[in-house]
Amino acid sequence: MxxxxxxxxxxxxxxxxxxxxxxxxxxxxxxxxxxxxxxxxxxxxxxxxxxxxxxxxxxxxxxxxxxxxxxxxxxxxxxxxxxxxxRIPGRPLLERPRADRVAFAPQLLEFAAAVHALEGVDAPLDDTPPEAWLDDRAGVAVPAPATRLTFIHGDLGAEHVFADGDRITGIIDWGDAAIGDPAIDLGRLMRDFGTPGDERARFYAICTALEDLDYGVPLYVENARAALAALH
CATH class of the missing domain: 3.30.200.20 (Phosphorylase Kinase; domain 1)
Known part of the structure; x- marks a missing residue:
């Protein structure tokens, strides 16, 4: 949210x-x-x-x-x-400089792996094809549909990761959680934390950065510009 x-x-x-x-x-x-x-x-x-x-x-x-x-x-x-x-203590990591977020990347990749490993979760199916995400400005090839769907958070960006000092205190806003392409989560981590990832994750990282660029709120726009500079 x-x-x-x-x-x-x-x-x-x-x-x-x-x-x-x-x-x-x-x-x-x-x-x-x-x-x-x-x-x-x-x-x-x-x-x-x-x-x-x-x-x-x-x-x-x-x-x-x-x-x-x-x-x-x-x-x-x-x-x-x-x-x-x-209430989750701390503040969202989106409020911190991008360079300061890098330290949280390994822990968030482990968290994403744990989310994607969950089985039997009662969540809706999201099989939206990648081309539906495409923005004409993206300048990247559209990946093939995912061959493996898992449980995903669905919006695992820095605005939803709270921390107090150097401790992650919680992951909020599970309203988009679904059975879907795990690269959607990995793409947002790549966008906001500079985590490594394949071309599928990079595709979602760029598409969601462009979406945030259009959102217009200064904090999101600044983050999106920095992400796009790093991704291109």
């Missing part, structure tokens, strides 16, 4: 009312909004997320959390289109 206020005031007022029904008179601060998800900081320790599929996401997190080497959000209240989760 990307930063910025909710673009629908109706969502905001309904969401705030729902949070207060669940938790009482608490401080609520908008954290960000995606196409169909909204997130709010609730006090100092909780985050409330609304949107399509959040209850399924809560079930997914409960299933995968014990099997992963890094923390993921812990739902404490689920229902009525809302998850209330314990």
């Amino acid at each position: 990307r930063p910025g206020p909710s673009t629908a005031s109706g969502w905001s007022s309904r969401d705030r009312a729902a949070i207060r029904r669940l938790l009482g008179d608490v401080e609520i601060v908008p954290l960000g909004a995606g196409l169909d998800h909204r997130a709010y900081a609730v006090g100092d320790r909780l985050v409330a997320r609304f949107g399509d599929g959040v209850e399924q996401e809560a079930r997914l997190l409960a299933q995968i959390a014990p099997q992963l080497p890094l923390p993921v959000p812990e739902p404490v209240i689920v229902g009525a289109g809302c998850i209330v989760q314990r």
Whole structure:
């Protein structure tokens, strides 16, 4: 989920009312909004997320959390289109200079390998062909469809990796998790952390950098430009 206020005031007022029904008179601060998800900081320790599929996401997190080497959000209240989760400490690594993120690359590659090794995960199928990702500006060949699909995070960028000092404190936003091409995760790690990868990962790294370039938020644009310079 990307930063910025909710673009629908109706969502905001309904969401705030729902949070207060669940938790009482608490401080609520908008954290960000995606196409169909909204997130709010609730006090100092909780985050409330609304949107399509959040209850399924809560079930997914409960299933995968014990099997992963890094923390993921812990739902404490689920229902009525809302998850209330314990807030992950630290800040997203997207806020750090690209050169400072390199130290986290080996641990994140190990994490991605652990995610891709999970079996029997109840997640939707994403068999979108690579050509659907292609941007005319990419300047790279379209790879063949993946021959092996695995469980993937689906949006494993630096904005979703939280750290406190030199310690990764959690991987957030599992709303795009699916059974899909593992190169999608590896591409975002290549884009944001300079991890090694094959041409499939490079294809997704470039396509997602161009997507972030168009998003227009300065932090994302700066990161995308740096990534494209390194990838070309």
